[in-house]
Amino acid sequence: MTDPEQKDGAALTRRDLLLGAAVAGGAALVGLPAVARSQAQALAHVVPPLVPIPEDATKLLGAPTSPVGTRSRFVTASRTPTGEVTGTSFTPLQDLTGTITPSDLHFERHHAGIPLLDPARHTLTVHGMVERPMSFTVEDLRRFPQVTRVYFVECSGNGRGAYRDPKPDLTPQKIAGMTSNSEWTGVRVADIMKEAGARSEAQWFLAEGGDACLLARSIPMPKAYDDALVVWAQNGEPLRPEQGYPMRLLLPGYEGNANVKWLRRLEVGMRPWMTRWETAKYTDPLPGGIARQFSFEMDAKSVITSPCAPRTITKGWNPISGLAWSGRGRIAKVEVSTDNGKNWHEAELQGPSLPKAHVRFAYMWEWKGREQVLLSRATDETGYVQPTRAKLIEVRGKGTDYHFNPIYGWRVAADGAITFHGES
Amino acid sequence: MTDPEQKDGAALTRRDLLLGAAVAGGAALVGLPAVARSQAQALAHVVPPLVPIPEDATKLLGAPTSPVGTRSRFVTASRTPTGEVTGTSFTPLQDLTGTITPSDLHFERHHAGIPLLDPARHTLTVHGMVERPMSFTVEDLRRFPQVTRVYFVECSGNGRGAYRDPKPDLTPQKIAGMTSNSEWTGVRVADIMKEAGARSEAQWFLAEGGDACLLARSIPMPKAYDDALVVWAQNGEPLRPEQGYPMRLLLPGYEGNANVKWLRRLEVGMRPWMTRWETAKYTDPLPGGIARQFSFEMDAKSVITSPCAPRTITKGWNPISGLAWSGRGRIAKVEVSTDNGKNWHEAELQGPSLPKAHVRFAYMWEWKGREQVLLSRATDETGYVQPTRAKLIEVRGKGTDYHFNPIYGWRVAADGAITFHGES
Numbered sequence: 063m064t065d066p067e068q069k070d071g072a073a074l075t076r077r078d079l080l081l082g083a084a085v086a087g088g089a090a091l092v093g094l095p096a097v098a099r100s101q102a103q104a105l106a107h108v109v110p111p112l113v114p115i116p117e118d119a120t121k122l123l124g125a126p127t128s129p130v131g132t133r134s135r136f137v138t139a140s141r142t143p144t145g146e147v148t149g150t151s152f153t154p155l156q157d158l159t160g161t162i163t164p165s166d167l168h169f170e171r172h173h174a175g176i177p178l179l180d181p182a183r184h185t186l187t188v189h190g191m192v193e194r195p196m197s198f199t200v201e202d203l204r205r206f207p208q209v210t211r212v213y214f215v216e217c218s219g220n221g222r223g224a225y226r227d228p229k230p231d232l233t234p235q236k237i238a239g240m241t242s243n244s245e246w247t248g249v250r251v252a253d254i255m256k257e258a259g260a261r262s263e264a265q266w267f268l269a270e271g272g273d274a275c276l277l278a279r280s281i282p283m284p285k286a287y288d289d290a291l292v293v294w295a296q297n298g299e300p301l302r303p304e305q306g307y308p309m310r311l312l313l314p315g316y317e318g319n320a321n322v323k324w325l326r327r328l329e330v331g332m333r334p335w336m337t338r339w340e341t342a343k344y345t346d347p348l349p350g351g352i353a354r355q356f357s358f359e360m361d362a363k364s365v366i367t368s369p370c371a372p373r374t375i376t377k378g379w380n381p382i383s384g385l386a387w388s389g390r391g392r393i394a395k396v397e398v399s400t401d402n403g404k405n406w407h408e409a410e411l412q413g414p415s416l417p418k419a420h421v422r423f424a425y426m427w428e429w430k431g432r433e434q435v436l437l438s439r440a441t442d443e444t445g446y447v448q449p450t451r452a453k454l455i456e457v458r459g460k461g462t463d464y465h466f467n468p469i470y471g472w473r474v475a476a477d478g479a480i481t482f483h484g485e486s
Numbered sequence: 487m488t489d490p491e492q493k494d495g496a497a498l499t500r501r502d503l504l505l506g507a508a509v510a511g512g513a514a515l516v517g518l519p520a521v522a523r524s525q526a527q528a529l530a531h532v533v534p535p536l537v538p539i540p541e542d543a544t545k546l547l548g549a550p551t552s553p554v555g556t557r558s559r560f561v562t563a564s565r566t567p568t569g570e571v572t573g574t575s576f577t578p579l580q581d582l583t584g585t586i587t588p589s590d591l592h593f594e595r596h597h598a599g600i601p602l603l604d605p606a607r608h609t610l611t612v613h614g615m616v617e618r619p620m621s622f623t624v625e626d627l628r629r630f631p632q633v634t635r636v637y638f639v640e641c642s643g644n645g646r647g648a649y650r651d652p653k654p655d656l657t658p659q660k661i662a663g664m665t666s667n668s669e670w671t672g673v674r675v676a677d678i679m680k681e682a683g684a685r686s687e688a689q690w691f692l693a694e695g696g697d698a699c700l701l702a703r704s705i706p707m708p709k710a711y712d713d714a715l716v717v718w719a720q721n722g723e724p725l726r727p728e729q730g731y732p733m734r735l736l737l738p739g740y741e742g743n744a745n746v747k748w749l750r751r752l753e754v755g756m757r758p759w760m761t762r763w764e765t766a767k768y769t770d771p772l773p774g775g776i777a778r779q780f781s782f783e784m785d786a787k788s789v790i791t792s793p794c795a796p797r798t799i800t801k802g803w804n805p806i807s808g809l810a811w812s813g814r815g816r817i818a819k820v821e822v823s824t825d826n827g828k829n830w831h832e833a834e835l836q837g838p839s840l841p842k843a844h845v846r847f848a849y850m851w852e853w854k855g856r857e858q859v860l861l862s863r864a865t866d867e868t869g870y871v872q873p874t875r876a877k878l879i880e881v882r883g884k885g886t887d888y889h890f891n892p893i894y895g896w897r898v899a900a901d902g903a904i905t906f907h908g909e910s
Contacts (some may be wrong), residue, residue, distance in 0.1 A: 093687055113602070115597075115602055115603070115604045115607075116601075116602060116781055119601035119602055119696055119697070119698070119748075120601070120696060120698050120700055121698065122698060123571045123598055123599040123698050124571065124596070124598060124599025124600040124601040124602065124697060124698060125599050125600040125602070125727070125728075126569050126570050126571045126573070126596075126599060126600075127565065127567070127568045127569065127570050127571075127573050127574065127594045127596060127728070128565070128568050128575070128594075128728070129564035129565050129566070129568050129575075130565065130590045130591065131566050131589065131590035131591075131592070131726045131727070131728050132590065132727075133723070133724070133726065133727075134725075134727050134731045134732075136605055136722065136724075136731075136732075137603070137723065137724045138725060140553035141551065141552070141553050141554065142553070143551070144550065144551045144552050145550050145551065145552075146550050146551050146552050147547045147548065147549070147550045149550070149551050150551065151551035151552070151553075153712070157723070158720060158722040158723060159632070159634065159671035159718075159719040159722060159723075160634040160669045160670075160671045160722045161634065161669065161722070161723065162586060162669045162721045162722045163722055164589065164721055164722050165555065165588065166554045166555035166556065167554065167555075167722075167723070168555070170551045170552075172548070172550075172551060174547055174548060175547040175548025175549050175550060176545035176548040176550075177540075177544070177548040178537070178539055178540060178543055178548065178549070179539070179543055180539045180560070181558075181560055183539075187900075204805070205802060205803045205804070205805070206803075206805075207805060207848065208583070208805055208807060208836075208848055209836065210583065210584040210585065210836045211836075211847050225771065243588065245584045245586045245838035246584075247583035247584045272543055272544060273543070273548060274543070274544055274545065274547050274548060294583075295583040295584060297584065297586045297588055297721070298542065298582040298583060298584045298585070298586045298587055298588050298591075299557070299561065299563060299581070299582060299583075299588045299591070300553045300557070300558065300560075300561045301558075302557065302558070303549070303555070303556075303557075303558050304549075304552070304555050307560075308558075308560075340511045341634065378629060379629040379630070380629070381628070381629070381630070381631060381632055383632060386522070399827055410632045412632075412633065412635075414838050414840070416838070422634050424631065424632055426631055442571070448642060466589040470751045475504075483548050
């Protein structure tokens, strides 16, 4: 064995690594616009021929240090479905632990694909009812006081399938994978409003993205002065392109689409703009032909991520673990039932339980071979309790299109096979 | 524009993406063992031909959803130096924000490369002074109660260059890049000891890794019953290979090498094993021919990561931002000086300030064009205050080899150019 402090062993330079890379060949990506095609190629990694796993890894030197690491070949977690310019990819919640979502597995919801933006040219313009209309690059915003906070983002359509059509083969990814949790860094919208001199009588502001559909949402001004941020970083690094690079709006606890990505414009005014994204979309139909509009806050919710479908468990200890979150503040309590809701037991919250952030809960459960139904129920600090599906249908109807947070869980058969249990 | 709810637009499947990938060609990787060579190839990504940035990104559809995201082409953060089977790569602290280190940028310190381990075959054996010797796979450990906590890891040699030879061209990566901070998930060593029936009179345990040098460290038993963990996940996903996949020891606050990676053995006994990794290495020479041995705890430390060398700043607000941490608990206070230590101002801690974890501090600073020296000084909850370099040299001598935490910072010249300032 070489001396661990000697640096003169076999050396592999960064240039060697680049020499080792091949350019992605032309693939069957016809039918996509040029940027989409090129970006898709950028997402395709080299798949090298794999060396066999050594019988005894202690008998040979391993791999060298590298500029940027890659996952183990045994880790296959990925978002699904994919390949859609207008679509959604879901985070594989069943493959994850803790509370932070790896940035490259954060769920996606694009309405016109991921735009390719140069941070030196991309600006955020603030105008309307302000004393001093202004534009800022990310570099300009870095002159402001910076804030780092952990918050979840959740698409308001998260859980639609499980609510409307609770099939037994659903997984955590399918029932709740349109939420992810990150440590965000940016600047307070309040400071931007102060810098631009937003007029005190202003009631709403419009946030507009720089993608091909110019997604735009109207937001009440009090949110700007509460906890709204313009962020440029996520989990310690610059935002990923699919999360709004170079900057996005971050409205803690508000439905995902209001957290406008590729943010380019904030307009200050007196009333909502009634964009298509708050009228034709993201307004919730209710029974009786009426609708909920500007239903920004995401209700408290929980999901058991382990054990879950399609696993088959064996007898003995099977720790129940999952995520809970609320758009209104901290999660105060998560209860778990192992008998389809007859009895509830308080789970351990693996703190700190931060406001408007995922918290992981855990409950030790020993399975003895009986058929059982596992459920979880979250309560937030406002006292709001996650409702049953029956209760939600009673209030909202089965046809409602957004904001689904019923209690659900997993049915464990006598042979240990697990299926989704959507009725509560 | 297509209707955002319609999913029938141009679709790119996962198979198309794989078709788009090319296999890494043979490169100049001679001189490396087969596993190292193959792993290095696995680390080389496709570099596709880049499309030009569109003049107006709102005028064309963007990239589609993808299984696993990649960074923007404008983000170039990477570890250095690289390519060493026995060596270190440093985290680019100046490119990061917040507190979480992206897993693929976590610093590396390998003594015999990264072993290639199959999680189905890799086991942790517990033996020695125990009632029931046992072996566990990761799947077995998942039956235990799980714990998720945020902790830093820091190499005990972090800062050696800045201490011994404080040159003006040093960067945050070079002076402090051998520390990173992650959310870890695993099981308490205390629970493993209880399961195996560790004898109450046992005083130490040995932790041995499954790499080619069988790195092994002796750890006092009280740490096992305090906060020691065996972890299999980092930042929500399975450990990265270079961080110990499939499992590692995590000793919060202890010097990095004691957090044994690729953990395969815990032996319980009465006295330290005096391995080469705690005698020839990782014992600190002091003046007078004596030495500090088993100096596990990392002392409180701080580093300003922005502004920093080699940047040149312009007049106006330049927020001072950095990281602080202590191996003995929470950071209680970080002070910043902008006049080379004459006056100190308390910085804002961007909480929560968690025990034995990085916390980010911030201090608003307006630069008016004068030459100034920026310093930071951390105090932890035990009252320990980060010392000056002069004080540290007085106690430890200039030749000491580990545990460097002097106050240092950055000199801002009258033209805004920044260089490292290593004397305090």
